[in-house]
Amino acid sequence: MRRNNPAGRLPEPPNPIADDGDETHFCRTCAFSGACIAEGYGKPELLELHCLVEHVGPFHAGEHVFRTGDPFRSIFAVRAGTVKTSMVDAEGHEQVLGFYLPGEVIGLNAIYPDHFPCDAVALDTAYFCRFSFPAMSALATRMPAVQQRLFSLISKELGMATLLAGDHNADARMAAFLTDLARRYEERGFSGTRFHLSMSRGDIANYLRLAAETVSRVLSRFRQQELIELEGRELVLRDPERLQQLGRNLLPR
Amino acid sequence: MRRNNPAGRLPEPPNPIADDGDETHFCRTCAFSGACIAEGYGKPELLELHCLVEHVGPFHAGEHVFRTGDPFRSIFAVRAGTVKTSMVDAEGHEQVLGFYLPGEVIGLNAIYPDHFPCDAVALDTAYFCRFSFPAMSALATRMPAVQQRLFSLISKELGMATLLAGDHNADARMAAFLTDLARRYEERGFSGTRFHLSMSRGDIANYLRLAAETVSRVLSRFRQQELIELEGRELVLRDPERLQQLGRNLLPR
DNA sequence: CGGCAAAGATGACTTGCGTCAAGCGCGGTT
DNA sequence: AACCGCGCTTGACGCAAGTCATCTTTGCCG
Structure with a gap:
């Protein structure tokens, strides 16, 4: 295990993947792992969730994971590396929306507009799990814990955005x-x-x-x-x- | 019909209720009406959704709809009137999060923390539809359009919060x-x-x-x-x- | 009516942070 | 090595918006 080494100077990836999961286990840090374990789903259900996951990467520093305007089809869980999301406003100014660490999920703000409202750029070498959102939604109708987790993730993100919006020195x-x-x-x-x-x-x-x-x-x-x-x-x-x-x-x- | 009269000096309610709905119809402005109509659900499904709705109000100007820390059980759709939501920070400063008009939904930011993270106060005489959130979630597992609408509503709110967070004069x-x-x-x-x-x-x-x-x-x-x-x-x-x-x-x- | 409190408008001043400019250190390239 | 470019730091200065203070308007209640 390679904990407590986030600043490690390994050539690649700089932030090591905590673990990889397999057919019936999630990556330990995965944002969705809790959803199933908590409600005691067994192998068949886990398998279903795994079916709609696709491992993608590596993306190198500066590469786009998605871009503003891309049609919204998937959300991404960071497996390793760091991502920044940002919008550019009408005058061309960049606006950083957030930084995402391993285990966190990007793309949730694309649900409403149905296309990505921001760019996502790798800050270092990054790997992802890509979840088809339609498939995930469909699964959510059969697995309440998955639905709950999705609601919760979006709502959590909303809470974060709210705090940053305050006026603070x-x-x-x-x-x-x-x-x-x-x-x-x-x-x-x-x-x-x-x-x-x-x-x-x-x-x-x-x-x-x-x-x-x-x-x-x-x-x-x-x-x-x-x-x-x-x-x-x-x-x-x-x-x-x-x-x-x-x-x-x-x-x- | 009583349109184009939002500033009307009617004694109460100052913002008239657009319409009331009945057993099988939503209020015309309802945030959820589109969810069913779009997918052609018939009377039985509409009835189900109506079953978990409870009309509440009036709340008069200054009265709380919910308070910070209240356990999260329901979301509220504004039927008439205006609501402001606000948090108070660690130093006791109020922070207004938003204003909500008829047809809009409050309480979505309570999903993640599982209790209301803010106060909701009526700004004028206000009426609501209260939706039990557990019941709504359960219904969402059987009606994908409802689930989609919920995702969409939260995601939309997230987009709004993000914009306000920018630095603008x-x-x-x-x-x-x-x-x-x-x-x-x-x-x-x-x-x-x-x-x-x-x-x-x-x-x-x-x-x-x-x-x-x-x-x-x-x-x-x-x-x-x-x-x-x-x-x-x-x-x-x-x-x-x-x-x-x-x-x-x-x-x- | 008159008196009071709260909401709003406006001017004088103060200040936190942005802007501009200069300089440093480091990695990459030739 | 010498050069460059970029990320970062530091100082000097200016401005947008906050604070404070005063005044007007409005609504409320005895």
Whole structure:
């Protein structure tokens, strides 16, 4: 097992796949694994879910997983690597919507418009499970736990988007961002106190609706306040509690 | 029929109920009506959906429909009136999440946390259809169109939240807000160029993440640029195209 | 009617963060 | 090695919007 090595300098993939699953088991970190296990579905049902999964990748840093306007047919669960999603507005400005780690799902915001409203770009070498959405919906009608999981995933994403929309100063945004990333890494079995930032300062800034320079300044300040250690993109949280406190207004309760 | 009279001075309800539905028909503006009609469900299925609906209200201005922390059991479709949803953050600051007009659905953001993450308050006299969510989910497993409609509603809400999260100046936010309201009124059969603002300047400001004074100033400027007419809360859009143009970066495409 | 409270408008000032500009360090290329 | 480009940092400055303060309007209730 290769835990606690998210910043590992392996040539490829940089974020190792936690595990691979097989005919009757999910990847351990999979967003859907809980849906079945919780309700005690057996092999036949698992098999059905596996049937509609397709492993895709690798995508290398900078490559698109999907693009704005692509017809919506599938959602993607990240198996390894990191993805950023972003829209460009009417004036051509990029707007980063989110970063997705192994075990997380992208594409849910495409359901309503029925085409992808954003681009998804790999930030490092990334692998995915692709789920046909019509097939998944059909399965959901027979497996309430799958339906519930889908509702839950979309609703969760809605909660996240809402929090970011509040008006908060640069320090609070940054602290919340780091705390949230840490929590998500930890949930997936990685270290929640030291990890690698796969995204540039510019992407962080864009995501937090700040200028890149502001991100730089805030990080410098955090460093001299000994809240964090940071060398390039290698991050250590020195005082997670105080960070969480700083960002508490943006964090889910 | 009582269209184009949203600002009518009827004593109660101020926004008249568009229609009432019966055993086998939905209210004309209902968010779910399309789900069945589109797929040609007949009376038995409609009856099932009607069975899990309960009409509630009136709620008077300032009364809570639900509160933060209430266990999540139902979603609500607005039949008449206007509702605002809001959270209070760790420091006790209110954060307005949205305003909901007749035909729209509130409570979807409660699915994931399984309790309401926000308060819902009537802004004027309001009536609702309450749908038991477990019953609705169960029905959705037998009626794919209902499931699809639920996915779609949540996903749509996600899209809205995302747009508001961008960084835009006060004019763009205000213009987008007015344009969006107009579109939604129009979709429901009301006038899209003259309507009543059920919410205070303070609520608008909070929703747009601006100061109340800024809202006041922007509205004054819009008035003297002849984009709008505004007396108290009675609004006329004089130049909807230019408003839309001003807010285009926040508006769905 | 008159008095009070809340909502809204407007002006003066303050400030957080964006913009601009300069400089550093590092990896890649020739 | 020398050069370049890019990501990142840091400082100086300006502006959009927040804060504070004052005033007007409106609605409400005795």
